[in-house]
Every structure is written in C-alpha cells, then in structure tokens.
Amino acid sequence: MSKIAIKVENLSKAYQLGNIGTGTISRDIERWFARMRGKEDPFLRIGETNDRTTKSESNIVWSLKDINFEIEQGDAVGIIGRNGAGKSTLLKILSRVTAPTTGKISGNGRIASLLEVGTGFHPELTGRENIYLNGAILGMRKREIDRKFDEIVDFSGVQKYIDTPVKRYSSGMYVRLAFAIAAHLEPEILIVDEVLAVGDSEFQKKCLGKMKDASENEGRTVLFVSHNMAAVKQLCNRGLVLQHGQLMFTGNQQEAVIYYQNAQQTNISFLHNGNMEDSLGNELIRILKFEVFPLNGEIISISSGIVFELQFYNQKESTNIGVTFELKNTDEIIVFHHGTYISEENASKKGIYNVKGIIQPNFLNAGIFIFNLIFGENQRYLLYKVNDFIQFELTNESMGSNSNILPGITRPQIEYSITSLS
C-alpha cells in the first residue's frame, strides 16, 4: 500500500443563500451568541443538502456534507458531478481558498491548485515579468522559476512576445503562457479545475499529456475536475462522483463515469400522446414514438442485440424522404450514421410510417449511447433534426475472467484462427 496523499474526514461546508444586508445581521448576532455559549450553530442544524431545483426552507445550504475519502500518492483522481454538485467547493477547500465549516483534511506534500489559469497576471507587465509574478503566486521560489524559465517559455510557445505586455497577447497566447507556468510547478499534489476547456485542441492535448505524465511517470497526485468524461477516463485512474454535496461513489475511473452517467436522467423511449400537432417536430415531420429495446432477453447488453423503432407522421408526398439514425457515445464520438428511405423512388405518402432497425448482437461495447435523428429529403435537404433524443445504456458482460468494461466503442465477435508454427 502506498502512502496517503490526502485524507478527508467528515468534511462539510455550509453556505448562506440570498443577499447579505440589514436582514442578516440579527441572524449573525444570534449565531455568534450561540457559539459564545458553546452551543451548536442554530442555523447549521437546519441546513439541507444542496439540490438546486427545489427551493429550500432555510437559507443555509450544505454545499458539501460529510465527505470522507483518501487519495493515495500517485493517483490521478477525476472528480465528476453535475453543476452545483460541490466539485468546485471541494477543490476550493483543498486548495485552501476557503475553510471548511466542519471536518478535517490532512495531507502530505506541497499542493498547487489551478482553479483558473493566469491568476494574478498583470496586464501591464510583460510575459517575462508575469512568469515570475504568477509563479510566485502559485508558490514557486524565485530560484525555482529562474531554473525553469526557458522550459516554461518553450512549452508556452510565445518566445517572440516574451517582452511584450500581456495585455497585447491574444487570449490563446495568454492561456498558453499561464498554463505553461502552472505545468512547471512540480508540486506533489496538483489540483486542476476544467482549465483545459481553453486553448486549441493541440494545446489541450499537450496539457493533458503533461498532466498524465505528472501522475504516471513522476508519481504526483492529480485531482482533476471536469465534465469531459473522455478526458477523465484518459487521464485518471480513480473517480469520485459527487451529487448534491454528497459523495456517491469512489472507485476506478471507468466505473465512476458510468455511475455518473447512470445517475443522469436516461430516456429510453419516447411516446407521444394527444394531438399530432403538439408532437415533437415541425410542419413536415412529427415524431410519434421512438423506442429502444433488446432483441433477445430483458436488458440491453453486449450480446442481446438492440432494436430501435421509430413512428412518425410525414407530410411530404411524392418525394424521397430519408430517416437517418445517428448513434454516438457520451464522448460525442459518432458510432454510426446510418439511414434508409421510407418509400420507393419519389413515392412517399402523407401519413404515419413505422421504421424498425436492428443492431446485431456483439457489436457495441458497454456504455451509454445516444441517438440523434435526422429527417431529410433526397439526401440533400434537411427537414428536421433532433439531437440527444434517446439515451440508453448497454450493460457489460464479462469476457473470460475479466469483468471490467474493456476499452473501445465496439466489441465485435472476432474469430481467430491460431496455428502454432514452431
């Protein structure tokens, strides 16, 4: 067992909702008075978990509640959850920007947090001056920056502009320089909050690579918050799922991503009741029904095969109406884009059509998949399109003794023939 880098015990954080003004002072006095007498804070007791969608009774909210976990040195941990699940609060507490309400965090090694790139950049100062200033804000000593200066400039790729004030930089250059500084911080624990959402894709890859390097080759601990599941899967080896300020799941990153996606609402079917005019679509196309179900057995799994069935109303006569089913995974990678005409050449009729498709068993790998529907005319004109229409999950089946989800989008059956040649 390796050494523990961060240990979080009973961590909670309460926030006060609403405006701070004359109305809150009496309550503050009440809280202060209770604490003076050594009693529990009366307002924290009635606090609730953090669910944005329901209006709460009290105006204290627990952004994090009773979080416990341990992170070992060298782990790369992805923290995932919906907006408002408490991810950023957790990072803020870990990076000591704000203090927890109750609970304790213990750790080993220097922490550097990147909740934002370019914190403390001064627009009037040159790139060179900002490297020193920003580096120092992030906790580097001057000597350390001197040593890494060339490397930083090199990584950022802004050599030419290094003696120009950063206010003249393009936003891309600004971010590159900022990330370059952070990437050369070499802390034992690195905390990163979705900063990768910036910069072009080439630079994003560079950043991810640098972070992966930090955890895999240099043995640093990385905490990474992101909505990009592909990045989490690629970078991390563990995952934490937060929901309404509570820790719902800890485990390996693949399972965490799946747990998170399952917790999202999944629409497995769509059925319209009532007037056709109110259904999803436009004046040309009305979608009445769309269902996804297994070909064999009860649940959609790798070997079950999948049936998808669409019912829709078509308005256009005597032309070629095509329906295209586009299937993608949660990393927005398109698995297929496949369709059919609903009639013979120029023979479409006004009325309801039913289209049924079958995906053969042993084609897709386990995971969450999403259908987009595209209706077109003559493979040319778009009549109607609906994105992220129906989402379904394909459950895993073990292969041999391995019960983990294997990498890859497809998991076809492949026949091997093996001959021993020696």
Add this chain to the structure above:
Amino acid sequence: MKNNFDWHIEGKSGLLDLKLKDVWAYRDLLWLLVRRDFVSFYKQTILGPLWFFIQPLLTTVMFTFVFGRLGGFKTDGLPQPLFYMAGVTAWNYFADCLNKTSTVFRDNANIFGKVYFPRLIMPLSIVVSNLVKFGVQMILFLLMIAYYIFVKHETCIPNSYILLFPLLIFLMAILGLGTGMIISAMTTKYRDLSFLVTFGVQLLMYATTVVYPLSTVKPSMSWIVKLNPMTSIIESFRYGFLGNATFSWSNLAYTTSFSFIVLIFGIIIFNKVERTFVDTV
C-alpha cells in the same frame, strides 16, 4: 499503516496561529508584488517615477497658500513649504498604507478566490510598495531642506533625533497596516464601514499636526490631538529633520505601544477572516 501528515486543514483555527512561517516561505512573492506595483505605476509614462513628486509638491503649494498665507497658521518658526512638506510626506505614507490595506480583501477577491498564498503577503506588499513611493518623496523633501539651508540660509538644521527616522517609518507602517487590516476584516461581510474610511482618513489628517504645529494647540485641547498616535510621529519627524517641533519621549512611547497593539490585533482578526472571506466578500 501510520501516516504523519505534513499539513491539516480544519474548520477552526487557533486565535494565535499567525502563519508567519508561511509568510516567510512566500517572501519572494512579496518582492515581486512590490515590483509589480512599482513597475505598473509608471508603465507607458514618460516621466516615470517622477510622478511620485507631483502629489506632495502640489499639496505643499496648496497648504502653503491656504493655511500659511490666507490662514496665517504658525509653523514653529520653520519655512512654511518645508513645514507642510514634512507633514504631507509623512502623513501620505500612513494614509496610503491605511487606505490600500483597508480594501485589500475586496481589491484582491479575484486572486484570493482562486489560489492560496498567505494572505498577509498582500497587505505587507502594500506597505512595502508605499515605502518605495515614500522613499522617492523623501528625496524631494531632502532636496528642499538642502535648498532652504544652503540657498536661503534658513535655520532648519537636522539634529541627532533624525536617527529616529527608521523607527518612525516602522511605526507609521505598522499603524497603517494594523488599522487597515482591522477595517478590511470588518468590511468583508458588511461593507458599511468602508464608506467611512475614505473621508475618515481625510478628517483624521486635521486631527493630526499636519497643517499646524502641536505647540499652537491650546493645552485644554492638546490631549485630544496627542491621543492621535500619528501626532507624535509627525512631530518627531519634523523635530529630527527640521530641528524644531514638540518632541516628547512619552508621547512616542505611547504611539509605539498603541501601534503594536493595533498591529497584533489586526493580524489576528485578519487571519480569522481570511479563512472564509471568499464566501462573503
């Protein structure tokens, strides 16, 4: 397996946990922040740091005109411009420290909300930055003294009390810093007090012996003026540099103890607020 952890983060901290060790570890940042303030001040200007001269110079001219010529205030027998310049230069240093530190949380909410470093670095850097500005202004003041001694042959000769100068700077710094930190800590949640600060500092100048000497204050009133810790600093400053003012060791001792109490109290309250101010600022 037993783990010995390097650090802990807890909900509550000890009152006297001043984290001065952390501050020391980040000392490079302090210098870089000072450099930033200084460099960014004169970027894209032609005169550069010379602009630091303008404020005390114009204020001195104004005070000489209003209080010296029109008001006919006494100046302990010193040349009026020198008398005012001494008061203005010293007072400005204190006032700048106080004003800037009193808004340190709000001004830096963005940085403080994103990255951790010992928060005390920020107010400290303000005090040191202003010291640079004060240093430049002192050159102007010294040039003026030289002018009055050698060209105009006035009797404003510095005496040995000039050696108190480092102490005086130090006292002004910690007094401004301490008061500023107390105000900044008190204004993170309820901002009411911050309205008071800007004009409060201006008013306080008139309760300090900047535009009049202590010797002209009626004995029945002088205790109020002496209660103001800045009074003895400015009087001692004039006494040392210009050779005439009301100097008293006991007043200076009072100011010294007052400043230290304010500073310690300021650091304690600052450290307490610093932990969660991000949530309320």
